[in-house]
Amino acid sequence: MLTIRSITRQDPLYAQECDLRERVLLREVGLDMSSFKVLFPDAEEKFEHFVAVFDHPSGPRVVGCALLLPNYPVPGRGKLMQMAVDPQRQGEGIGRRLVVAVERRAFGELGLGEIFCHARDVAYGFYERLGWDFDSEVFLEADAPHRRMTIRNPEAVTA
Numbered sequence: 001m002l003t004i005r006s007i008t009r010q011d012p013l014y015a016q017e018c019d020l021r022e023r024v025l026l027r028e029v030g031l032d033m034s035s036f037k038v039l040f041p042d043a044e045e046k047f048e049h050f051v052a053v054f055d056h057p058s059g060p061r062v063v064g065c066a067l068l069l070p071n072y073p074v075p076g077r078g079k080l081m082q083m084a085v086d087p088q089r090q091g092e093g094i095g096r097r098l099v100v101a102v103e104r105r106a107f108g109e110l111g112l113g114e115i116f117c118h119a120r121d122v123a124y125g126f127y128e129r130l131g132w133d134f135d136s137e138v139f140l141e142a143d144a145p146h147r148r149m150t151i152r153n154p155e156a157v158t159a
């Protein structure tokens with residue numbers, strides 16, 4: 001069975017989350033967890049960590065992750081980062097379940113008005129399928145084309 005869990009850095013699953021981030025996201029752009037922490041100082045402890053956990057007979061396995069940086073860059077906004085699904089489990093709806101969990105937390109309990117991400121070109125379609133909108137032109141980040149994409153809190157009152 002697959003569950004989406006919110007974990008802290010003290011959780012035993014955190015090491016698996018970091019391993020997944022290195023395998024799917026960081027190594028491809030010449031980074032590891034140490035250099036990521038240098039690039040984003042203080043972020044790791046401010047993130048809310050969401051993991052997709054498969055209950056394997058030999059123990060729980062993290063097969064997806066997504067991080068929420070609440071109230072960034074200003075109060076009321078938030079950033080989704082480090083969205084990754086194990087290559088062997090992509091296309092099964094795991095990424096969607098992770099983003100839904102992040103949105104529920106951001107727009108429900110935290111009451112944020114909007115969350116955004118820096119989407120890689122290969123992932124534009126994923127966020128579009130989930131109802132996110134383009135919010136910038138193409139820019140380079142880690143040498144890859146990206147666009148900022150956003151989704152607004154559906155409950156937010158528009159004046």
Ligand SMILES: CC(C)(COP(=O)(O)OP(=O)(O)OC[C@H]1O[C@@H](n2cnc3c(N)ncnc32)[C@H](O)[C@@H]1OP(=O)(O)O)[C@@H](O)C(=O)NCCC(=O)NCCS
Nearest residue numbers: 084085090091092093094095096119120122123125126129
């Ligand atoms: C992008 C990623 C997180 C998607 O996760 P996933 O679990 O494979 O996606 P899901 O199965 O939940 O897909 C949800 C929907 O998005 C669509 N989709 C998924 N990836 C897509 C892509 N790259 N392009 C277009 N559509 C995509 C699916 O077809 C599905 O559509 P449906 O609801 O009509 O069936 C995953 O492929 C991944 O980790 N990729 C490598 C790392 C990466 O690029 N991360 C994003 C950095 S910004």
